[in-house]
Amino acid sequence: MSGQGMNLTLRVWRQAGSEDKGEFRFYQLNNVSEHMSFLEMLDVLNERLIKLGEEPVAFDHDCREGICGMCSLMINGQAHGPDNETTTCQLHMRRFRDGDTITIEPWRAKAFPIIRDLVVDRTSFDRVISAGGYVSVNAGNAPDANCLPVPKQDQEKAMDAAACIGCGACVAACKNASAMLFTSAKVSQMAVLPQGKPERARRVLNMVAQMDEEGFGSCTNTSECEAACPAGISVDNIARLNREYLKAVVFSDEGV
Amino acid sequence: MNWLRCALSSSVGKKFLMAITGLALCGFLVVHLAGNLLLFAGAEAYNAYAHKLHDNEDLLHVAETGLALIFFTHLYLAFKLSAENRIARGRGYAESQSKRENLISKVRPETWMLVTGLGLLAYMLLHLADFTLEFRDTSHYEGLEPFDKAVSLLTDPISVVGYLAGFAFLFAHLSHGISSAFQSLGLNHPKYNAVIKWGGLGFALALALGNASLVFWAQGQ
Numbered sequence: 001m002s003g004q005g006m007n008l009t010l011r012v013w014r015q016a017g018s019e020d021k022g023e024f025r026f027y028q029l030n031n032v033s034e035h036m037s038f039l040e041m042l043d044v045l046n047e048r049l050i051k052l053g054e055e056p057v058a059f060d061h062d063c064r065e066g067i068c069g070m071c072s073l074m075i076n077g078q079a080h081g082p083d084n085e086t087t088t089c090q091l092h093m094r095r096f097r098d099g100d101t102i103t104i105e106p107w108r109a110k111a112f113p114i115i116r117d118l119v120v121d122r123t124s125f126d127r128v129i130s131a132g133g134y135v136s137v138n139a140g141n142a143p144d145a146n147c148l149p150v151p152k153q154d155q156e157k158a159m160d161a162a163a164c165i166g167c168g169a170c171v172a173a174c175k176n177a178s179a180m181l182f183t184s185a186k187v188s189q190m191a192v193l194p195q196g197k198p199e200r201a202r203r204v205l206n207m208v209a210q211m212d213e214e215g216f217g218s219c220t221n222t223s224e225c226e227a228a229c230p231a232g233i234s235v236d237n238i239a240r241l242n243r244e245y246l247k248a249v250v251f252s253d254e255g256v
Numbered sequence: 257m258n259w260l261r262c263a264l265s266s267s268v269g270k271k272f273l274m275a276i277t278g279l280a281l282c283g284f285l286v287v288h289l290a291g292n293l294l295l296f297a298g299a300e301a302y303n304a305y306a307h308k309l310h311d312n313e314d315l316l317h318v319a320e321t322g323l324a325l326i327f328f329t330h331l332y333l334a335f336k337l338s339a340e341n342r343i344a345r346g347r348g349y350a351e352s353q354s355k356r357e358n359l360i361s362k363v364r365p366e367t368w369m370l371v372t373g374l375g376l377l378a379y380m381l382l383h384l385a386d387f388t389l390e391f392r393d394t395s396h397y398e399g400l401e402p403f404d405k406a407v408s409l410l411t412d413p414i415s416v417v418g419y420l421a422g423f424a425f426l427f428a429h430l431s432h433g434i435s436s437a438f439q440s441l442g443l444n445h446p447k448y449n450a451v452i453k454w455g456g457l458g459f460a461l462a463l464a465l466g467n468a469s470l471v472f473w474a475q476g477q
Binding site for chain 2: 240
């Protein structure tokens with residue numbers, strides 16, 4: 001670290017617990033290095049708060065290298081901050097200017113209740129996955145390589161959809177708090193592969209039903225999710241989910 | 257038929273119905289505008305069309321009932337989905353900014369669908385009050401042929417302003433509505449995505465300008 005750092009005003013959402021009303025609190029943070037990541041900046045804030053005998057700001061994080069999907073944060077009204085295809089942990093303070101006021105809010109959705117401060121409960125995503133986001137395979141010997149041909153384009157589509165890290169930025173950025181991008185990515189990664197075909201109808205019906213039950217909104221095709229997604233998941237997956245759903249309703253034996 | 261009820265009451269199913277009814281209403285608008293463009297062909301052609309249409313009173317009632325059903329489904333779902341979506345968000349953000357790039361305009365019609373839809377509804381009520389229900393002062397076109405009635409109504413100052421505003425709402429609503437409907441129906445493919453996007457926008461513009469042209473034309477009559 002060299003030279004004079006930035007002086008920032010942080011406007012942070014503080015909420016002692018799920019039942020607490022919550023409010024914004026302002027913190028002045030001086031001499032912030034532009035080389036810090038956003039979460040490191042919050043670490044510095046928390047160390048200072050602890051020294052002062054105040055409660056540190058609770059926020060989710062784990063790998064800090066953009067792959068685990070634990071970090072979140074609405075930064076100045078943008079999920080994971082201003083950069084595209086970047087998680088909060090990969091966002092650096094050089095994106096901000098000396099004297100800036102930064103507003104930090106938790107994801108806001110009925111299906112993501114706030115646990116404390118900036119930490120929200122995203123287990124609703126886990127329940128959507130449990131409803132059908134898997135392939136049932138009997139254990140046994142590994143099959144011969146290449147006995148199940150998969151065209152390269154399909155591999156790529158599945159891989160692109162599987163890039164989803166389940167962080168919930170799509171829900172946070174959507175004006176309807178819809179989880180369609182997440183659910184569609186999880187449906188797509190299996191629907192385009194032969195291993196996922198046998199359960200595809202049941203999968204899409206159950207996952208959509210669970211998504212609705214969790215209280216997520218519905219998709220109005222604003223594409224805000226795609227722009228906010230740190231993994232670059234495309235809304236093409238949402239169209240694929242819609243097709244899968246239509247096919248499952250009209251042609252499959254599910255729900256007879 | 258439990259499976260059908262289940263499917264249509266799911267979030268995806270409701271968006272499906274929204275898309276189908278929306279596109280059906282667009283179909284009606286095309287036919288309606290095509291008929292009205294006969295105003296350009298002169299009084300004789302327009303009157304013949306209007307009389308022919310109203311000769312089949314029974315058939316017209318069936319068509320109107322169907323149209324009303326489609327319309328009210330679209331309207332009901334609009335309110336229901338908006339209410340559900342508001343609940344799904346819960347407490348909103350203090351600050352919110354789009355991360356989308358290459359936006360055509362800062363004003364994003366996709367975030368104003370309920371408002372533009374309500375604007376369209378207001379226009380439609382005025383339009384029905386004028387032509388079908390004849391709620392407003394009818395003295396200046398009493399006993400006139402359809403062509404003259406249309407010209408008389410289209411030169412009424414309230415109608416001129418209300419209709420042009422309505423067509424602006426129509427453009428805003430459809431500029432997102434058409435492509436959104438295709439996406440909701442799962443019709444998305446790199447081969448024809450551009451056609452849907454720009455075609456939808458062009459269709460919205462053509463409908464709005466086509467309708468507006470009738471209002472401007474009437475001022476010169």
